[in-house]
Amino acid sequence: MNNPDKPARAYEAVLDAVEVDLRAGRLKLGDQLPGERALAERHGISRASVRDAIRILDVMGVVRTSTGSGPSSGAVLISRPAAGISTALRMHVASAQLTVREIVETRVLLETWAAGAVSLHDDEARAEGLLDEARDLLEQMERPETGRQEFHDLDARFHVVLASLSGNAVITAMMESLRLAIRDYVSEAITSEAAWGDVVATLKAQHRRIFDAVAGGRGGEAAGLLREHIEWFHREVG
Amino acid sequence: MNNPDKPARAYEAVLDAVEVDLRAGRLKLGDQLPGERALAERHGISRASVRDAIRILDVMGVVRTSTGSGPSSGAVLISRPAAGISTALRMHVASAQLTVREIVETRVLLETWAAGAVSLHDDEARAEGLLDEARDLLEQMERPETGRQEFHDLDARFHVVLASLSGNAVITAMMESLRLAIRDYVSEAITSEAAWGDVVATLKAQHRRIFDAVAGGRGGEAAGLLREHIEWFHREVG
Numbered sequence: 301m302n303n304p305d306k307p308a309r310a311y312e313a314v315l316d317a318v319e320v321d322l323r324a325g326r327l328k329l330g331d332q333l334p335g336e337r338a339l340a341e342r343h344g345i346s347r348a349s350v351r352d353a354i355r356i357l358d359v360m361g362v363v364r365t366s367t368g369s370g371p372s373s374g375a376v377l378i379s380r381p382a383a384g385i386s387t388a389l390r391m392h393v394a395s396a397q398l399t400v401r402e403i404v405e406t407r408v409l410l411e412t413w414a415a416g417a418v419s420l421h422d423d424e425a426r427a428e429g430l431l432d433e434a435r436d437l438l439e440q441m442e443r444p445e446t447g448r449q450e451f452h453d454l455d456a457r458f459h460v461v462l463a464s465l466s467g468n469a470v471i472t473a474m475m476e477s478l479r480l481a482i483r484d485y486v487s488e489a490i491t492s493e494a495a496w497g498d499v500v501a502t503l504k505a506q507h508r509r510i511f512d513a514v515a516g517g518r519g520g521e522a523a524g525l526l527r528e529h530i531e532w533f534h535r536e537v538g
Numbered sequence: 539m540n541n542p543d544k545p546a547r548a549y550e551a552v553l554d555a556v557e558v559d560l561r562a563g564r565l566k567l568g569d570q571l572p573g574e575r576a577l578a579e580r581h582g583i584s585r586a587s588v589r590d591a592i593r594i595l596d597v598m599g600v601v602r603t604s605t606g607s608g609p610s611s612g613a614v615l616i617s618r619p620a621a622g623i624s625t626a627l628r629m630h631v632a633s634a635q636l637t638v639r640e641i642v643e644t645r646v647l648l649e650t651w652a653a654g655a656v657s658l659h660d661d662e663a664r665a666e667g668l669l670d671e672a673r674d675l676l677e678q679m680e681r682p683e684t685g686r687q688e689f690h691d692l693d694a695r696f697h698v699v700l701a702s703l704s705g706n707a708v709i710t711a712m713m714e715s716l717r718l719a720i721r722d723y724v725s726e727a728i729t730s731e732a733a734w735g736d737v738v739a740t741l742k743a744q745h746r747r748i749f750d751a752v753a754g755g756r757g758g759e760a761a762g763l764l765r766e767h768i769e770w771f772h773r774e775v776g
Contacts, residue, residue, distance in 0.1 A: 311593075315629070322632035323722070352593055355549075359594050362629045398617075398707055405655075406708040413647050470644040474712055 313343040314353035318362070322377075333363060333375040400485045404534045407482060408527055410475050411459060414466035415522040418514060427465060431515055434461045438511055442504055448496055449487065456483040458507065462514060462526075489537050499537055506532075551581040552591035556600070560615075571601060571613040628715045638723045641716060642772045646765055648713055649697060652704035653761040656752060665703060669753055672699045676749055680742055686734055687725065694721040696745065700752055700764075727775050737775055744770075 321327040333339070339350045354375050357363040363375035420427045437458040441451055456479045463475040490496050506529040513522035559565040571577070577588045592613050595601040599618035658665045675696040679689055694717045701713040728734045744767040751760035 309596075319629055319632045319718075322629070323718070352590075355590055356594060356597050357629070358547075359597075360629055402706045402708045405706055406712075409647065409651050409709075417643075468640045468643055470640045470716070471647075474644075478708075 309352075310345040310349035311353035311356065313345055314339055314350060315356065317343065318353075318357065327377060329377050329379055331377050333377070335374060400489075400534070403478060403481055403485060404530060407459070407475070407478060408530050410471055410478075411463055411526045411530070412523040414463040414468070414471055414475070415514060415526055416519045417466040417468065418517075418519050418522070419467065420465075420515075420517055422467065426467075430461055430465050434458055434465075434511060434514070437461065438507055441507065448490075448493075448500075451500065452483045452487040455486065455503070455507075456480070462510070462522075465514065486533065489533070495537075499533075503529075503533070547590075548583040548587035549591035549594065551583055552577055552588060553594065555581065556591075556595065565615060567615050567617055569615050571615065573612060628718065632719075638727075638772070641719050641723060642768060645697070645713070645716060645720060646768050648709055648716075649701055649764045649768070650761040652701040652706070652709055652713070653752060653764055654757045655704040655706065656755075656757050656760070657705065658703075658753075658755050660705060664705075668699055668703050672696055672703075672749060672752075675699065676745055679745065686728075686731075686738075689738065690721045690725040693724065693741070693745075694718070700748070700760075703752065724771065727771070733775075737771075741767075741771070 318327065318333070327333075333354070334342070336347050336350045336354075339353075340347045343350075354363065354365060357375065358365050362377065362379070364378045365375045418427075420431075437454050440446060441454045441458070446454070459482065460472070460475045460479050464472040466472070490499060506525065510522055510525045510529060513519075513525055556565065556571070565571075571592070572580070574585050574588045574592075577591075578585045581588075592601065592603060595613065596603050600615065601613040602616045603613045656665075658669075675692050678684060679692045679696070684692070697720065698710070698713045698717050702710040704710070728737060744763065748760055748763045748767060751757075751763055
């Protein structure tokens with residue numbers, strides 16, 4: 301992938317070609333990749349190297365593979381950035397070369413920018429759909445029967461939906477790529493149910509204020525509340 | 539990896555175990571993973587599945603593999619988060635139907651934040667190495683014999699190196715994931731050699747001022763110059 305940090309591997313020819321074809325629009329989501337033999341011939345590599353490439357694309361959430369050999373088998377292009385990127389992110393967080401602070405800094409940057417960029421009027425139907433989704437996540441978090449792990453999952457989704465209101469697909473993809481890492485650092489910061497009981501009431505109140513500011517079109521206020529919410533948790537709990 | 543979005547695969551047992559061992563401190567950077575046969579036995583999977591897992595860890599920048607069968611062969615734990623994450627993110631940026639405006643907004647956000655976060659003193663050897671790399675890219679861009687396509691490639695690399703001076707590996711990975719998209723929209727905005735001749739002198743002067751501000755530790759000034767540089771091009775040329 302033209303990456304000066306890594307030596308060339310046979311399978312990289314396939315990754316490069318898929319990236320170039322996606323960028324040029326010759327490949328689209330839902331399309332099927334050519335078969336193993338065709339790819340091996342096109343790139344002058346072994347079928348084993350083609351299989352390596354497909355497996356890597358699968359882990360990255362770029363293709364979905366099915367087994368079998370009929371016409372419906374093979375690798376279909378999908379796009380699940382969160383799955384692929386968070387796998388890599390998690391490994392690096394685990395080896396402690398990537399700190400929670402870096403994730404916190406990045407989400408504060410992306411989320412406050414997105415809140416400031418929200419326009420509820422450019423595409424009202426889209427904005428209303430996303431606000432409904434955010435409100436629904438908020439209500440699920442507020443239900444007394446919602447368990448802690450479910451809360452963390454809803455919480456991370458709530459933040460991604462708010463960021464998507466900015467209408468910027470790059471920022472949204474980046475937030476989605478951080479979703480599982482966010483869910484996990486929040487979940488792991490709290491080690492006892494007693495501590496969680498103290499924290500969750502504050503989180504619910506902060507979420508409600510953030511949502512009201514966004515839904516009321518007060519982007520600057522929402523940005524400030526988001527920063528306060530994320531940094532408070534990292535400082536007091538994380 | 540406890541990921542509800544993906545079906546279980548045989549190789550995931552190895553990825554999970556490496557993550558758990560890293561978190562627990564049983565595996566550290568520089569350690570060698572157990573051999574193929576040992577891993578296959580431990581997880582009750584085939585050696586082919588173990589090889590899949592190693593290859594995926596290699597792409598993620600979590601291990602470095604060497605060929606051969608001596609005692610020094612095998613997979614050694616390293617950590618190159620930027621390389622690993624950006625490989626996945628790039629594929630998703632490539633498949634999204636992104637507008638130039640979204641890319642411009644995102645790079646202004648990431649690059650101005652990074653310029654403001656640069657610390658030349660936290661790790662002086664690292665900062666000096668990156669400044670040398672940026673200076674070298676600058677000098678290559680300034681050579682009269684550098685062709686236009688080469689200039690665009692150097693230009694995009696220059697911006698990624700500057701962002702990496704922030705020391706935040708998540709932001710660096712996000713910038714690296716945008717690198718080819720940046721190179722291409724800049725290249726495609728200019729349709730004639732005559733127009734390019736007018737633009738390139740301005741770009742060179744802007745790059746030199748940005749570099750001087752960063753190298754001089756004037757992060758706020760560098761952030762302002764970067765915003766001006768990126769938005770000027772998008773407004774006047776793009």
